[in-house]
Amino acid sequence: MSTPEQDAPHRSPHRPPTSPDTDILRAGWSYASVSDKIADQVLNNPSGRLWMVAFLLSLVGVLVFFAATAWLFVKGVGIWGVNIPVAWGFAIGNFVWWIGIGHAGTFISAVLLLLRQKWRTSINRFAEAMTLFAAGIAGIFPVLHLGRPWFFYWLVPYPDVMNVWPQWRSPLVWDFFAISTYLLVSLLFWYVGLIPDLATLRDRAVMSRGHPFKQYAYGLLALGWRGEARHWARYETAYLLLAGLATPLVVSVHTIVSLDFAIGNTPGYHSTIFPPYFVAGALFSGFAMVLTLAIPLRHFFKLHDFITDRHLANAAKVLLATSWLVLYGYASEIFTAFYSGDEFEQYMTINRWIGPYAPLYWAMLACNVLVPQLLWWRSVRHRVWLLFAISLLVNLGMWMERFLIVVSSLHRDFLPSSWGMFYPTVWDWTFLFGSIALFIWLFLLFVRFLPAISITEMRKLVRETAQEATESATEKAQQPAKEGA
């Protein structure tokens, strides 16, 4: 079919671009080399043995999680430490923690896209995967927490034979719609972003031969994408619209989660600061998790050219800013409690300071407010192991915050005769660590079988950075001429 390679009679004035050395993409990368580098990570699996070890270890945790779930369904929620008055224990705390972690992915993908932040390009894909897995795991916990989990579908409105409908005035029903919408829209956003990359993997599997199964699998998932210009135009529009839709969605989801608490009149829950305070906390913990994942990812996959110190430092700055927003939330809660003159609110606040869970409260403040202040120093933001440690502490601190919100209000509310304590059992811990193992396991599967960085957007970044470099070079060349004139 093809005529053999022709000598181009008319030489093109353009050369295929290679990236200049910028702080978001290191020098010397071309369309071909970024494509091959990221695709080979999936097709040829250079970090095979290490990956397998991590995979098997996390698989053990996943199996423990499933076994624990089976035991929970057999015995009921009594295996946890929950009881009256603290009927919401780890499960609801874990739910809020995970869904919060799930916020940074969409924030990076959508909000930073709309704000034209170029440093989002190499971290958006795995942050979206993180969102998807975290939100999915979050969705499991309220179902596990139900006394009769097999009836969870009663939240779905459909004309059933029982002739009842969901109670639309209940935040728990809102929650169901918020979480499922968030999961679906995050999935769509992630998948649409993946389509051109799946086509790249399909074509690379053909090129390197010997991957017929991979070729079929990626080929099916790529839906026959062939990169036609009109397709790209509609694709870009749809992607931008999804970003625009995901932005208010991401704010609404944790708002609705916070209404689970704020609509109730329990001291410590019944507060108008809750929605913004929850959203800020969600971004805070989400960016911490982005750092927790990005640092090992770039280390083991040798992606230092794509995920640079600038990316990590920028994420650290967001962490610092959101830590102040979270601090504002804490301060506002305290101020409102005393300003309101409500003795139950005041007691709840003092109880957090000096009550039985006080060590947790002060540890939370240390992790969420004190430790992030280190990020004011540039040297800390550019020291990778310190960033990793800080991100782990913030994750821990945010988990303690979720635990405190749930438990400290419930364990001593209006009537001292019905006060009580919550002590986690071994099963509570199993579910917490099991869910973390499930998260790691899913993430390992993702980095093994899908490109962890958007190949398409990296190619675009190569072109854009190269264009900017030539523009600034011509400007510089013109500058002395002007001065001379």
Add this chain to the structure above:
Amino acid sequence: MSSWHSARLYGLLAEFATADDLLDAVRRARASGFVVEAYTPFAVDGMPEAIGLPRNRVPLVTLLGGILGGAGAYFLQWYSAVVDYPLNIGGRPLHSWPSFIPVTFELTILGAALAAVFGMLFMNGLPQLRHPLFEVPDFDLASRNRFFLCIRACGAFDRDKAENMLRELPTIRQCEVAA
């Protein structure tokens, strides 16, 4: 010969090394009156204008999806809470619209997002797993580093004129694509 060929010809394919070469080629081919397709490894700025996308209806479909989702959600809540299953709780109003807002909001977003994605795929004619271009050996580079121009063998297609034009362009290689 040319008529025998054009009966089973999808088009002529030319391969370029840079996006700017392809942009020039697309503009020239369209100026010469050819029906043109362009294939790129990423969305190239200026390409939709150069290729002449008639009308991008993705925003309209997204808007309709959002309206449908929101209106459907509100109707569902109103119908079930007021008409089908009214619960009198301390005489509070059945049509308590403020508490219907969260679900309406969420389903507006969901409807719009679903419409955007499936509308985009539908208008692009995807999924389409078989396509004449996939038979071209080099075409797998369209998802890596190469830029392709396809002059379709339809409308006022004149093979000699097309080949002459391609000869003047800085192509890496050219070939014909069987339909």
